Amino acid sequence: MKLSELLSLPIFKGTALLAGKQGIEREVNTVNMMDAPDIIHFLKKNELLVTTAFHFKDDLDSLLQLIKEMEKQGCSGLGIKTKRFLNEIPEAAISFANELQFPLLELPLQTSLGDIINKSLSYILDIRTNELHNAMQAHQQFSKLIISGQGLHKILESLSSLIRLPVILLDHHFRPTANDNYDTSLFKQLETLLTSEHHFQLSKTTMSTFSLTRDRETITLFPVHTHRQSSYLCVLGFIPLSNRSTILTVEQATNVIAFELMKENALKQNTRRLQNEFFTNFINGSFSTNEEVISRGREFGLVNEQRYVCAVGRLDNKEKHISFIQYQSEQELIYDTIESELQLFHQNIHLFTLDHSYILLMQIKNSWKDIEQSFLSLLKVIQTKIAAHFQEDISFGISNYAQQFLHIPISYKEATDTLYYGGMSGRKKFIEMYQPKGVPEILRLVPYDQLKKFYTDTFQAFANEPKKDHELLLQTLSVYLETHCELAETAKRLYVHRNTVIYRLEKCEEIIGRSVKDADETLRLRLAFRIKALIQGNNQLS
Secondary structure: OEHHHHHOOHHHOOOEEEEOHHHHHOEOOEEEEOOOOOHHHHOOOOEEEEEOOHHHOOOHHHHHHHHHHHHHHOOOEEEEEOOOOOOOOOHHHHHHHHHHOOOEEEEOOOOOHHHHHHHHHHHHHHHHHHHHHHHHHHHHHHHHHHHOOOHHHHHHHHHHHHHOOOEEEEOOOOOEOOOOOOOOHHHHHHHHHHHOOOOOOOOOOOOEEEEOOOOOOEEEEEEEOOOOOOEEEEEEOOOOOOOHHHHHHHHHHHHHHHHHHHHHHHHHHHHHHHHHHHHHHHHOOOOOOHHHHHHHHHHOOOOOOOEEEEEEEEEOOOOOOOOHHHHHHHHHHHHHHHHHHHHOOOOOEEEEEEOOEEEEEEEEOOOHHHHHHHHHHHHHHHHHHHHHHHOOOEEEEEOOOEOOHHHHHHHHHHHHHHHHHHHHOOOOOOEEEOOOOOHHHHHOOOOHHHHHHHHHHHHHHHHHOOHHHHHHHHHHHHHHHHOOOOHHHHHHHHOOOHHHHHHHHHHHHHHHOOOOOOHHHHHHHHHHHHHHHHHHHHHHHO
C-alpha cells in the first residue's frame, strides 16, 4: 500500500507532513518503532519508521545521517513524535528531507507509537489478507477451467476480464501461442529484434515492463516456468509494483498455465516419439510389406499417392561440449522453432527427427517449380532463427521429389548424401539441392592412393612394351572405348586403316590376357582411363 493511503487512517489524525510531499506515494510494507543509535542497520526497504528521536535530541548530524541512509536504503518515511525529547523537528532536517524528496512526518503527542504500530500493521495485514484471498479465488477459478478441459484460451480470457487488460501467452521467442485475437505486429517487432541479435534483460523470477520506441505501447511480461525454457504471460499495459492484487492474480494464472503447458508438452512428446519411431522403421526397412507402410503412414497424415520432397537439416557445430540433458533440451527447442515456422508455411510439411537430423517432408500438390523458391526461403528463415536464438548454424540437403510416399527412403538418401558432400567441402549454413553425381565426382570420393593402385594394376602389363608402342596402344584402346567399340569410327578418328585398329586391339588383348569386348573388362578399362585423367590433373596442380 502507499504511504498516502496509510496516512489517511484515523490513527494518523493530526500528523503533519513536513517534507517529501512527492515521496508520499512510496510503497509501505511494514511499520517499525525503534529508539536506538544504530537504528538504520535494522530497517528494510519500504518500511516506515516511527520514533521519539530520543538519541537525536542533541545530535542534528546523526539525525541528518539517519535521513540520508533511510533514503538510500529505500525506506518509506520517518515519523518523529515531538514535544517529548525533541521539541520540534529542526529546519535543517526538513530542508534536507525535501532535497531528497524523503517523507518526514511530525506525529501528534496525544497518539501513542504503540497504537500507530498496531493499527497500521492491522490495516496492512487486512489488505494483504484480502489480496491473498482474491489470489486464491483466482487460482481456483483458473484450475477449474483446466480441469474442465477448457484449455489455455479460456484462462487467458478469464484473466483478462479480472485485470481489465489484454493478455497473451508468448513462447520463448515472443510469439503468441494460444491467442489470435490481437494484432501480432507488436510481437513481430520483438521477434525481429531478437533475430537481429538484440537481447532483452528480462527477470527470470519477477515481472518485467518495457515499451518499444516505435509505438510506445507498454508491455508487462511475467515468466511462466516449466521444465523447459520459460514462456511469458504478456499483459498489454503497465502494472505498477504497488498493484499487488493484480500482480498476485497474474502470478496465480502463470502457475496454472505452467502445469497446463507441461501437460500439453508431455502429449506432444509422446506424439513426436511415435512419429519418429515410424519414420525410423520406415527408412530402415523394418516393415514387412508396403501395405503396412501405407497403413501406418496414413495414421500420421501421409498419403502414398502423393508426391513429396525431402529436406534433411543438421547442425554444423559438432564440437559443442554440453551435457546430454542440455543437448536434449536444446534439440527440443530447435524442433519447436522449426515446427513453428512450418505452421506458417502455405504447404503441408511433416517434421521428423532421425540421427541428430531434422527431416522435413513436404507434400507437392502442383509443380515443384511453383513452390521451390518459397520453400528455399522458408529454410533460410529457419537458418536465421536458429542462428539468432541458439547461436547454431544448420545446413539443409534437399532431394529430388518422390512420386509417392513409398519412395521416400530414396529421397531421404539423396538429401543426406547432399548434406554430407556439402559438409565434406567445408561449407557451413548452406542449402543444397540434390544433383546426380557424375563419374569424376564419384571417383574423387575414393582415396587417391587406391585410385592410383587401380590404374597401375590395370595398365601394368603395358609398361613392358616400348614407350612409343605403349602410348599408341593405349590411345587406340581409349578411342575404341569412347566410340562404343565401333571399329570404323575408331579408324576414322585415328586416321588409320580399319585393319590397323584390329591389329592394335588384338595386341592389347594379348597384353592384358582378356577380350576388350568383355563387359566387365570394358568397364574396368573405362574407369582406369577416367582415373588417369584425374591423376594427371592432380599432378598438374601439384
